[in-house]
Amino acid sequence: MLSWVNGRPQDAVPVTDRGLSYGDGLFETILVASGQALGWALHMDRLARGCSALGLPPPPIDGLNADRAGLCAIGPDPAVLKIILTVGGTARGYARPDPFAWRRIVSLMPAPAWLRDDYESGIRVRWCRQLWFSDPDLAGIKHLNRLPQVRARAEWTDAGIAEGLMRDPEGRVIGGTMSNLFVIKDAVLATPNLTQCGIAGTMRARIMAIAHRLGWTVEETALSVMDCYRADELFVCNAVRGIRPIRQLESRMFRPGPVTRALQREFGFPWPIPEDAR
Amino acid sequence: MLSWVNGRPQDAVPVTDRGLSYGDGLFETILVASGQALGWALHMDRLARGCSALGLPPPPIDGLNADRAGLCAIGPDPAVLKIILTVGGTARGYARPDPFAWRRIVSLMPAPAWLRDDYESGIRVRWCRQLWFSDPDLAGIKHLNRLPQVRARAEWTDAGIAEGLMRDPEGRVIGGTMSNLFVIKDAVLATPNLTQCGIAGTMRARIMAIAHRLGWTVEETALSVMDCYRADELFVCNAVRGIRPIRQLESRMFRPGPVTRALQREFGFPWPIPEDAR
Numbered sequence: 091m092l093s094w095v096n097g098r099p100q101d102a103v104p105v106t107d108r109g110l111s112y113g114d115g116l117f118e119t120i121l122v123a124s125g126q127a128l129g130w131a132l133h134m135d136r137l138a139r140g141c142s143a144l145g146l147p148p149p150p151i152d153g154l155n156a157d158r159a160g161l162c163a164i165g166p167d168p169a170v171l172k173i174i175l176t177v178g179g180t181a182r183g184y185a186r187p188d189p190f191a192w193r194r195i196v197s198l199m200p201a202p203a204w205l206r207d208d209y210e211s212g213i214r215v216r217w218c219r220q221l222w223f224s225d226p227d228l229a230g231i232k233h234l235n236r237l238p239q240v241r242a243r244a245e246w247t248d249a250g251i252a253e254g255l256m257r258d259p260e261g262r263v264i265g266g267t268m269s270n271l272f273v274i275k276d277a278v279l280a281t282p283n284l285t286q287c288g289i290a291g292t293m294r295a296r297i298m299a300i301a302h303r304l305g306w307t308v309e310e311t312a313l314s315v316m317d318c319y320r321a322d323e324l325f326v327c328n329a330v331r332g333i334r335p336i337r338q339l340e341s342r343m344f345r346p347g348p349v350t351r352a353l354q355r356e357f358g359f360p361w362p363i364p365e366d367a368r
Numbered sequence: 369m370l371s372w373v374n375g376r377p378q379d380a381v382p383v384t385d386r387g388l389s390y391g392d393g394l395f396e397t398i399l400v401a402s403g404q405a406l407g408w409a410l411h412m413d414r415l416a417r418g419c420s421a422l423g424l425p426p427p428p429i430d431g432l433n434a435d436r437a438g439l440c441a442i443g444p445d446p447a448v449l450k451i452i453l454t455v456g457g458t459a460r461g462y463a464r465p466d467p468f469a470w471r472r473i474v475s476l477m478p479a480p481a482w483l484r485d486d487y488e489s490g491i492r493v494r495w496c497r498q499l500w501f502s503d504p505d506l507a508g509i510k511h512l513n514r515l516p517q518v519r520a521r522a523e524w525t526d527a528g529i530a531e532g533l534m535r536d537p538e539g540r541v542i543g544g545t546m547s548n549l550f551v552i553k554d555a556v557l558a559t560p561n562l563t564q565c566g567i568a569g570t571m572r573a574r575i576m577a578i579a580h581r582l583g584w585t586v587e588e589t590a591l592s593v594m595d596c597y598r599a600d601e602l603f604v605c606n607a608v609r610g611i612r613p614i615r616q617l618e619s620r621m622f623r624p625g626p627v628t629r630a631l632q633r634e635f636g637f638p639w640p641i642p643e644d645a646r
Contacts, residue, residue: 091459093383102380103388105371105473110381110452112514113391119460144515145522172460174388181369181477182397182450184514184521184545195383199459223503224537228515235513236390236462237422237506243462244423259502267462 091199092165094157103195109176112184113234115193116140116149121201121330122169123359127158129329132292137175140231149175150192157196168201168360170330174234202330204360212337212346213252215266215326217315218242222256222264222287230290239267252334253326255318258287263313269326269334270294273317274349280317283310293327300356306349323347332360369477370443372435381473387454390462391512393471394418394427399479399608400447401637405436407607410570415453418509427453428470435474446479446638448608452512480608482638490615490624491530493544493604495593496520500534500542500565508568517545530612531604533596536565541591547604547612548572551595552627558595561588571605578634584627601625610638 093101108114118133127133137149158171174195180187220242228235242254253266264282265271270291273280279301284290301308318324324336324344333354335346371379386392396411415427432451439449452473458465498520506513520532531544542560543549548569551558557579562568579586596602602614602622611632613624
């Protein structure tokens with residue numbers, strides 16, 4: 091793994107870093123393919139929203155652009171570019187340093203192995219017991235306080251389970267631990283609204299834009315467990331793994347359907363959809 | 369600042385540390401005076417509860433004992449010993465490393481300047497707008513996901529304000545950003561119950577034990593803003609700064625009263641209470 095801190099090769103950060111001490115910062119995980127950081131502008135937009143939500147100055151976009159260009163010129167391809175932006179360091183105490191200086195921690199590592207079957211036949215998912223508690227102040231943004239997702243992911247070790255779905259305390263489905271969820275019923279797409287909790291994924295945004303362009307109805311709404319079981323099609327998505335149909339949710343079986351196939355085709359990454367579905 | 373990582377002098381951690389990536393870990397902040405780490409057993413107990421709540425193995429007590437002894441032998445006194453315990457490192461992904469290995473990050477730094485007036489006359493505090501959202505799974509423990517407290521602390525820059533009080537979404541008072549709160553009315557002590565959110569401080573536990581020993585009534589209960597305004601005495605406490613009376617909450621003035629003075633006297637640290645109150 092290649093790693094730069096504030097633009098210089100470095101694989102460690104001071105123990106006083108506030109990202110470590112308090113999770114005082116944000117992150118982005120970006121797919122790099124053929125030298126391109128896919129959805130870069132959307133990632134930078136979310137980072138800017140996150141900075142604003144945390145009461146921080148705008149992100150150091152010029153530095154991040156330079157990091158991206160520098161690392162992509164020397165690193166593997168395809169790859170995952172991970173950005174962590176922290177508030178720098180103080181010895182102790184919740185008060186932020188004054189004057190303020192961003193710490194940019196940018197790493198590039200080989201892309202994960204994409205399994206063709208995950209895209210063609212779909213994945214198995216389960217419900218998590220861990221709830222996604224509400225915090226409207228932080229809803230949607232990708233900050234460094236991720237214990238609920240870590241705890242949810244720790245609920246299973248079966249390698250055959252690709253993702254777990256999380257609900258809020260009122261039983262509304264919020265999404266996967268590391269992905270957003272889409273539910274298709276009668277040719278209408280629905281995805282959980284994320285005004286109270288959850289992370290608003292860049293792939294989610296791209297899929298909504300594609301669906302609008304194709305003239306489909308897309309709703310951001312409250313979704314129940316039963317909405318999932320009654321769906322015609324279900325899929326999860328994120329920036330690194332793209333669109334993966336759900337073929338099994340607990341004991342309920344699904345088949346990847348025409349809406350999922352059309353979106354996979356439009357998106358075209360990370361795996362060419364099967365010929366027979368074109 | 370002296371810093372050891374896994375028992376060796378080191379002032380940095382790998383960028384892959386899961387404390388940095390996700391806040392996947394816990395911390396303790398302990399006062400060291402005359403070579404003693406005050407309340408060590410209570411801090412270790414909370415750490416053990418935190419590990420259990422996060423679904424992690426018991427804390428590496430032997431290693432932490434060695435770190436404490438080693439650092440206290442060479443460091444300043446009085447001092448603050450800060451322990452961060454993280455789940456180690458993985459390049460990416462919420463799944464924890466298997467096999468598992470703790471990373472112990474232990475630092476020793478000079479104690480803060482204690483201001484005599486804070487203990488004698490008391491401090492000024494304010495209400496924070498930032499809410500302490502509920503998460504019963506994580507309530508009470510001192511994990512590394514502390515963005516709500518960071519955001520609350522960022523609400524003021526006036527150096528004359530020593531602490532901010534936080535409420536939950538139902539308006540119940542939870543405590544200070546970095547301290548626990550006690551409300552005294554008609555010789556009864558009350559402190560917020562922390563079953564839904566908040567951090568259960570070691571000083572809070574010690575004060576409750578002292579109060580019980582003195583035969584006083586202590587309630588862990590839901591407290592409203594009005595309960596605070598109507599109190600006879602108010603104080604905040606934490607392990608590093610001890611017991612500080614509140615002399616002003618917004619525009620309401622208080623005088624340190626007999627219960628606060630008696631507790632300060634019993635506790636005897638970090639500042640001898642004024643002679644005239646003995």
